[in-house]
Amino acid sequence: MVAELGFILLIFAFVLSAIHLFFSTRVCFINFSEDNFFILRKINFSICLLLIASFLFLIISYVLSDFSVLNIYNNSHTNKPLLYKVSGTWGNHEGSLLMWLAFLGGYGFFLTLYTKNNNKKFTAKVFFTSNIVNIGFIGFTIFTSNPFLRISPIPEEGKGLNPVLQDPGLAFHPPLLYLGYVGLTIPFAYSIAALLEGKIDRKWANEIRPWILISWIFLTLGITLGSFWAYYELGWGGWWFWDPVENVSLLPWLLLTALLHSNRVTEKRDNLKSWTILLSIIAFSLTLLGTFIVRSGLLTSVHAFASDPARGIYILSFLFLITGASLILYVIKYDKIESDEKLNLLSKEGGLLLNNVFLCASTVTILLGTLWPLFVEVITGKDISVGAPYFNLVFLPIILPAIFVSGVIININWKRNTVENLLKKLNKAIIIFVFLIGVILFLLEGPIIFFIGIILSIWLLISIINDFYEKIRTKKSISDIKLSKAFSIPISTYGMYLAHFGLAVFILGVAISDSKKLYYEGVMKEKEIVKVEKFKIQLKEIIEKKEKNWISQTGNFSVEGFKKNISMFAERRLYLDTGMPSTEAAIYRNFFSHLYIVMGQEQPLNSGKRIVRIYFNPFIILIWSGAFLMAFGGLISICDKKRNR
Amino acid sequence: MVLKNKKLKRFSFLLAAFLSIALATFFVLKALDEKIVFFYTPSKLFEKEEDKMQYIRVGGLVKEKSINFSDDGLKVNFMITDNKNTVNVMFEGILPDLFRENQGVVAEGRFNKEKKIFMAEKVLAKHDENYMPPEIHKALEEEK
Numbered sequence: 211m212v213a214e215l216g217f218i219l220l221i222f223a224f225v226l227s228a229i230h231l232f233f234s235t236r237v238c239f240i241n242f243s244e245d246n247f248f249i250l251r252k253i254n255f256s257i258c259l260l261l262i263a264s265f266l267f268l269i270i271s272y273v274l275s276d277f278s279v280l281n282i283y284n285n286s287h288t289n290k291p292l293l294y295k296v297s298g299t300w301g302n303h304e305g306s307l308l309m310w311l312a313f314l315g316g317y318g319f320f321l322t323l324y325t326k327n328n329n330k331k332f333t334a335k336v337f338f339t340s341n342i343v344n345i346g347f348i349g350f351t352i353f354t355s356n357p358f359l360r361i362s363p364i365p366e367e368g369k370g371l372n373p374v375l376q377d378p379g380l381a382f383h384p385p386l387l388y389l390g391y392v393g394l395t396i397p398f399a400y401s402i403a404a405l406l407e408g409k410i411d412r413k414w415a416n417e418i419r420p421w422i423l424i425s426w427i428f429l430t431l432g433i434t435l436g437s438f439w440a441y442y443e444l445g446w447g448g449w450w451f452w453d454p455v456e457n458v459s460l461l462p463w464l465l466l467t468a469l470l471h472s473n474r475v476t477e478k479r480d481n482l483k484s485w486t487i488l489l490s491i492i493a494f495s496l497t498l499l500g501t502f503i504v505r506s507g508l509l510t511s512v513h514a515f516a517s518d519p520a521r522g523i524y525i526l527s528f529l530f531l532i533t534g535a536s537l538i539l540y541v542i543k544y545d546k547i548e549s550d551e552k553l554n555l556l557s558k559e560g561g562l563l564l565n566n567v568f569l570c571a572s573t574v575t576i577l578l579g580t581l582w583p584l585f586v587e588v589i590t591g592k593d594i595s596v597g598a599p600y601f602n603l604v605f606l607p608i609i610l611p612a613i614f615v616s617g618v619i620i621n622i623n624w625k626r627n628t629v630e631n632l633l634k635k636l637n638k639a640i641i642i643f644v645f646l647i648g649v650i651l652f653l654l655e656g657p658i659i660f661f662i663g664i665i666l667s668i669w670l671l672i673s674i675i676n677d678f679y680e681k682i683r684t685k686k687s688i689s690d691i692k693l694s695k696a697f698s699i700p701i702s703t704y705g706m707y708l709a710h711f712g713l714a715v716f717i718l719g720v721a722i723s724d725s726k727k728l729y730y731e732g733v734m735k736e737k738e739i740v741k742v743e744k745f746k747i748q749l750k751e752i753i754e755k756k757e758k759n760w761i762s763q764t765g766n767f768s769v770e771g772f773k774k775n776i777s778m779f780a781e782r783r784l785y786l787d788t789g790m791p792s793t794e795a796a797i798y799r800n801f802f803s804h805l806y807i808v809m810g811q812e813q814p815l816n817s818g819k820r821i822v823r824i825y826f827n828p829f830i831i832l833i834w835s836g837a838f839l840m841a842f843g844g845l846i847s848i849c850d851k852k853r854n855r
Numbered sequence: 856m857v858l859k860n861k862k863l864k865r866f867s868f869l870l871a872a873f874l875s876i877a878l879a880t881f882f883v884l885k886a887l888d889e890k891i892v893f894f895y896t897p898s899k900l901f902e903k904e905e906d907k908m909q910y911i912r913v914g915g916l917v918k919e920k921s922i923n924f925s926d927d928g929l930k931v932n933f934m935i936t937d938n939k940n941t942v943n944v945m946f947e948g949i950l951p952d953l954f955r956e957n958q959g960v961v962a963e964g965r966f967n968k969e970k971k972i973f974m975a976e977k978v979l980a981k982h983d984e985n986y987m988p989p990e991i992h993k994a995l996e997e998e999k
Contacts, residue, residue: 553868555867555868555871563868564871567871567872567875567876568875571875571876571878571879572879574876574879574883575879575882575883578883578887579883579886579887582887582891586891592893592894593893593894593912594891594892594893594894595891595892595894595912596887596890596891596892597890597892599886599889599890600886600887600890600891603882603886603890604879604882604883604886607882608875608879608882731948731949732929733927733928733929790952790953791952791953792952793952808949810949810950811950813924813928813931813950814923814924814928817924817928819927819928820928821928821929821948821949823948823949
């Protein structure tokens with residue numbers, strides 16, 4: 211019953227969106243009146259609530275384990291804990307699409323709520339555009355991926371959820387990621403509306419800024435959580451694999467980061483307008499492209515969903531339609547929105563533009579590497595894959611200079627600067643920086659990338675401190691600071707500081723953990739001891755256990771080498787409902803570092819021999835904490851009340 | 856750095872943008888040339904002419920009863936088949952969770968043509984029991 215209701219609500223939402231399309235076309239382009247605008251708002255609210263309710267009904271069906279629904283039969287089981295019954299809703303293609311719709315509804319709701327007093331003619335066009343996106347996705351769900359399909363006869367028990375997905379990390383990773391993706395709809399809708407209106411100004415940039423930030427924060431958190439989940443659940447000891455699906459989440463993130471910065475220029479200097487618009491269109495198109503790649507099963511990846519050509523064709527057509535129409539509109543209206551403002555390269559806006567170029571270039575290289583196997587296959591018929599070596603070689607040389615430039619941009623003024631002034635402001639920072647580089651080169655050793663990482667990280671840190679110091683000191687002398695001045699710095703600036711501090715922490719984590727990690731792989735039997743540098747690790751015993759939905763063998767390892775001796779438990783599970791095995795790595799945290807042990811299966815059988823992999827990942831926690839700080843910095847920026855005035 | 860001439864300024868900007876894109880493209884093409892990994896089925900592997908030990912991928916199904924472990928437990932030997940030809944694979948390390956007989960598998964490494972052994976450096980199997988990597992699916996279709 212619940213499932214039927216969910217489906218009916220979804221159909222209602224579709225019908226209402228179709229009505230919305232006709233009505234909003236009339237309101238936007240033929241006959242505008244305030245009354246009609248308010249009717250449009252009401253339709254908006256209704257669609258949004260219908261979408262959210264439909265998703266809730268699917269969740270309820272999952273919680274009730276209603277196996278007459280095919281999707282639930284395929285992906286759930288009665289003996290799963292409640293959390294995984296709920297998260298199972300979005301652990302599959304159909305359910306995750308409905309979640310996508312629910313988020314469209316959520317964003318749409320707040321958009322409608324907050325734009326009550328805005329320019330009504332313009333806002334109607336925003337509604338018009340976002341509704342087209344709604345129609346596209348609701349249609350996709352209903353016609354190619356209906357999560358409410360029934361089966362008959364009704365099975366007694368479900369097939370169960372893939373064990374690697376039964377994890378709190380996975381419960382929250384997709385929702386956060388989707389909130390990021392879906393959030394991009396609003397900057398996109400605003401951009402199309404601005405093109406239709408033929409007008410874009412600082413107020414426009416100011417209005418979309420919170421939406422860009424929200425989207426960016428969620429995407430950052432979603433990617434971070436996904437990386438952390440892959441690290442501890444897949445047992446490969448790494449945090450980023452350049453898997454196609456990881457790449458398609460990184461692409462919109464990079465462009466969104468570029469958008470965040472170019473939007474700032476539009477907001478502050480009324481410049482880079484057409485560029486900001488173009489970025490929001492392309493960033494949105496990239497999320498569609500990402501969806502297409504993931505859902506069509508074209509690329510081999512750990513995230514692969516069972517493929518269905520109809521879905522690929524639908525999304526691809528939608529992608530071409532939306533992107534094509536937007537770009538044509540962009541070309542037609544380009545003259546109207548292009549600003550006459552001059553842009554000085556030696557200024558904050560000039561630097562931000564330069565960083566935009568770096569970010570976009572790196573996006574292009576990743577896009578190329580991700581899609582290359584498809585091109586080659588179509589043209590030559592050969593199957594190839596592009597892996598981590600390509601991405602490391604190409605991505606790093608482009609993104610590293612951008613990080614260095616960031617430090618300068620933080621310190622440079624808007625509008626106009628001279629080299630002398632800039633050097634005067636930065637001279638203390640440069641002296642300290644050069645001194646620290648000397649100390650580091652003298653004291654530490656490692657590969658070049660290790661030094662590059664540490665140096666960039668320190669540079670970023672020093673430039674933040676330098677800018678802050680310059681803002682709180684008085685004009686009189688260098689050493690005279692006035693702490694009360696710290697309160698007059700806008701909150702959003704502190705958000706910016708924190709986000710870039712997070713970036714510095716992230717880079718530090720990458721540089722150290724990658725260059726200084728220890729790795730051991732070998733065969734161990736019970737009671738055997740191995741030595742990995744300062745660590746002495748013994749496989750004490752194997753414990754067998756039986757739980758509600760799995761049986762497991764756990765290796766109890768005792769480790770000497772930290773201040774006190776510790777025990778670690780590396781587990782291999784066999785899930786009874788699906789018959790699938792899974793590896794649970796043992797991870798011990800010591801300050802910011804991890805000792806990470808994975809135990810293989812017994813091979814040959816009954817020999818008591820198991821391959822064991824041991825990693826020591828120094829400072830690896832900085833990677834995720836850095837990314838988290840970035841997101842937190844974004845949150846602080848949103849909270850700046852002055853911005854929203 | 857403050858250029859007096861507006862046109863020169865705009866031009867220098869375009870030049871900078873163009874240069875960075877050209878540089879990016881150059882790196883991309885250079886990297887793609889060296890870093891791509893070709894995929895072969897066992898049948899295609901034997902047809903292959905060149906002798907140099909390229910880093911490649913071989914995919915197919917794990918042949919039934921072909922999995923053997925060395926006595927020390929570290930090395931494993933198995934066969935990948937496309938139901939027409941089979942290739943012998945040597946691997947040292949932990950096999951993926953879903954590595955099983957008759958399951959799709961992709962091995963990454965170098966083929967020793969004289970000894971007819973594929974020395975794998977990585978073995979990949981997927982995390983979903985119903986899922987078959989597209990290359991393998993296609994390979995099996997072709998070799999039917």
